[in-house]
Amino acid sequence: MEASVAKLSPEDRARILNQSLAHFRNPSGADLIKRTERFNAFIQSRAEFGLWPYSRALERANGPLTAVSDISAAAREGINFAAQDYLGLSRHARVVEAGIEAMRQFGPHSAGSAVLLGNTKLSLELEEHVAELLGLEHVTLYPTGWAAGYGAIAAFVRPRDHVVMDYLCHACLQQGAASATPQIRHFIHNDAEDLKARLQSIRAKDARNGIMVITEGVFGMESDAPDLAAFQEACHAWGATLLVDVAHDLGAMGPGGGGMIAAQGLAGKIDLVMGSFAKTFASNGGFLASHSPAAKQFAKYYGSPHMFSNAVSPVQAAVATEAIRIVASDEGERLRARLFDNVNALRAGFASEGISALGTPSPVVLVPFGNDKLASLATRRIAESGVFVNLIEYPAVPVDHARLSMQVMASHEAAQIAEAVARILQARRFAEQDLQLWRASAP
Template sequence: MDLFKKCYDFTRADEIKAMGVYPYFRAVEENEGPVVSIEGRKVIMAGSNNYLGLTSHPKVKEAAINAIKKYGTGCSGSRYLTGTIDLHIELENRLAKFLGKEAVLLFSTGYQTAQGIIPTLVHRGEYLISDKDNHACIVAGNLIARGASVELLRYKHNNMDDLERVLSKIEKDVPKLIVSDGVFSTGGEIVELPRLVQLAKANNAKLLIDDAHSVGVIGKGGRGTASEFNLVDEVDLTMGTFSKTFASLGGFVAGEAKVIDYIKHSAAALIFSASPTPASVASALAALDVLEAEPERVDKLIANAQFIRTGLLAEGFNVIDGRTGIVPVIVGSDELAFQMWRMLYDEGVFVNAFIAPGVPQGRQMMRTSYMATHEEHHLQQIIDTFKKVGKQVGLI
């Protein structure tokens, strides 16, 4: 049997393309933030994680250009060896202060960050306890750990009773790490942190929260999930990304200095991979400057998402309620997801079509997300377009 047979037999993407409704890998030709050009046409972007709209901010762009002029285009090595520049250290220090933690360590992506932390901290015979809906990078980190004989247990999504049940089966003094998204990337719900912290404390577990969709979105001045609940000291480790609010590329973990130092000297995902580029670090630093100077952007983002939530609910859409930058609209089947995606796109609105098995059967959705820089006319156009298309497909 040919190893590649599965590739030659894979026809699903071609079938969707032949139907003219393939939503993925569409090339953006120009990007102003709320409006982008695709296939020579301007469309309103309602699917990006550019939460504060900073990818086109003049100061953020200028910082990237200046960093290239000073340091060149790449670092050509791992942080461990020749790949550290002073900007990496500056961003680590600035972010630690912003998040109220002793230390921060940068990684080259958020995805790598989870793979860097989880198998590094949890060893053979120790327990890893994970929400069933955690992001794919946590799942990948968990699988690496399980390959090294870590005990992996999962609990029902954001269900603290189920977590309590899982914890009750494990001896109290066995070391454990509980991992959860702070804001879940698909549904946009916020983790039940107060109860999670209480259960972690009662069961001698450390806590890792993935704040990819939380920093710049919730908490005081956008300081994330722990800040949202006044539990900064109770969350042991917070990880995140620079690919959303921070308008760049890269990941980070924040926590106690001794723990961060251990990860720094042990994580394969850090040691054996090149460091974030000068332009990436400089733009994340500039984005942090803007976030600190203009916290009202966070309020604007939340108000924009709420405008859409209220508008779509009023039109009769099945919207997952929430208070983050993510507004998912349930459509209920792959077919409808593809069809509706295409119709919205043709009408000038770009959203994300989430299909099974990425989401459970029946939960297929138009996953929409917002920016502080969307203006009311953009938001109204999104609602009007949803209404028109929703009626045409019989969803409302």
């Protein structure tokens, strides 16, 4: 790389390293397709230097060790912290067997919307298992967690209603809110006092319409959690409804795998709970749960993605159900303990080198880098060293708040964790030298 970087003009160096996804977000021009070309040219120029760490592909099954290809490199073997399978259930013999058996009995796909004939007895069985895990008896399923987040808001909120949400909520929640009402307010991250002030100010002017308050059990980009009891209390005090996205924590945390809600002693006490099967339950798909049979029916027929998309497939349903059985068992407790041993070992490995992982322990370990350019160069070096992590940079987080996201599995081994820390730190040192090179004659 060094030789080819040296050949770049200072302007090209600055352009390639300084620009990000955000620079191309709002292209102008009448031709909707032609105007995408500048962005593609940017990706290609980044890829030439191994600096496009997105849209990679697994060449083998997901797991602690795997092979990954990307736009610049053919398959590389390495230690994998870039893909989700928090309890390692995707390779569990019972989970795999459940998927194969469902495929034999029902075939590969769902044959319609869940409001037509897309359900199978396997998807109905999954609803019951989700209900039991959450202590909320009425469950609606969605083809993905994204669809569940979007659909949960779109179903209940109308343009005269209000949404009050954490400004760091996931894109599915932000976009669901934007599609439902123009009346959206964002509160300071995890700040129950700021939430209360906003609820009070809305209710001072509008006693007639609904308010949906939205937060997450664990924030994947921060590894932290709100005080859910304070949030739920505020909602009830001001006549609002709380929706909590538990994509990252359900199954992987809390007693019985009940996630942050159970960890805070609130199982069955949150108004609306939605999540994804993709992080812990070895399947694609999502859900919305509550105590209300009416809310379930309303979500089915007025939350677009449930009605206007094919239902979760029989294989997805059987896999998620088997995963929930394991999550709720003694084996689930043992796997969660192993997961958190690994999380704590990874955090401690960085701490011993003076780097504090963000937030509190959760399945996602976030290693702060600050400087976006250094993080980008380091991600390339890390992949070359045979470790896979995800780069989180602007616009997912503010400029120069870049971080590495490492998604831990119960099945990682202690030696893999120690090795990954050592290689990441070495890659960071190389990246600091790379940055000098890129800057050497940049304006």
